[in-house]
Amino acid sequence: MLSPAEVSEPVVADDPFAHAFHRRYGELYGLAYRVLGDRLEAEEIAQEAFLRLSGAEVLDRPPDEIAAWLRRVCLNLAFNRARDERRARARLERVGQLELADGGVDGEEPERAFVRREEQAAVRRALAALPERQRECLLLRHSGCSYAEIAASLGIAVGSVGVILARAERAFRESYREREHGLS
Secondary structure, X not given: OOOHHHOOHHHHHHOHHHHHHHHHHHHHHHHHHHHHOOHHHHHHHHHHHHHHHHOOHHHHOOHHHHHHHHHHHHHHHHHHHHHHHHHHHHHHHHXXXXXXXXOOOOOOOXXXXXXXXXXXXXXXXXXHOOOHHXXXXXXXXXXXXXXXXXXXXXXXXXXXXXXXXXXXXXXXHHHHHHHHHOOO
C-alpha cells in the first residue's frame, strides 16, 4: 500500500480514496496506536480501515463524512484487535505459557522499561473500564479531533460531546485511581 507521501497531489484531487488516504492516514494511525500501544499493530489497523474504505459506498459522500466513517471503522478494528489479544493472552496465562517480552526501548534500563509498560497497561485498563461511548470520545479528543469530528464519528449531537467528555474524564480518573492505587 502507498504511504501518504507517495500519493501525488493531482491524483489526490481526482480520487476521493487517495484524498482520504493522504489526509487521514496519520490520524488513523495515531488513533489505533493510542488504543493498542504497538506501532506495527496500529499500522495494520490503519491500512485495514483504508482497505474497507476502498469498496465502501461512503466514498460518494463529502470528505467530512468519509473521515468520520474512517475514524469509526478504525476504532472498531482497534478495539476488536485489543480484545482478541487480551483473550489470547488470558488463554496463554491459563496454561502457564506466557513469557514476558523484553520490549524496552533501545538503551532504556530494564527497570524503567518495566515501569513504563506498567503505566501504559494501567492507563489501558482504566480506559477499558469506561463505557464504550466515553472511551471512544476520550480517545478521539486526545487524538486531536474537534467536537464536530467526534460527534460525526460517534453519531451524536455536537452539544453532547462536552458532557460526555467531562463524564469520561471524571470516570477515567476514578477508575485509574481505584484500579492502580487502591483509592476510593
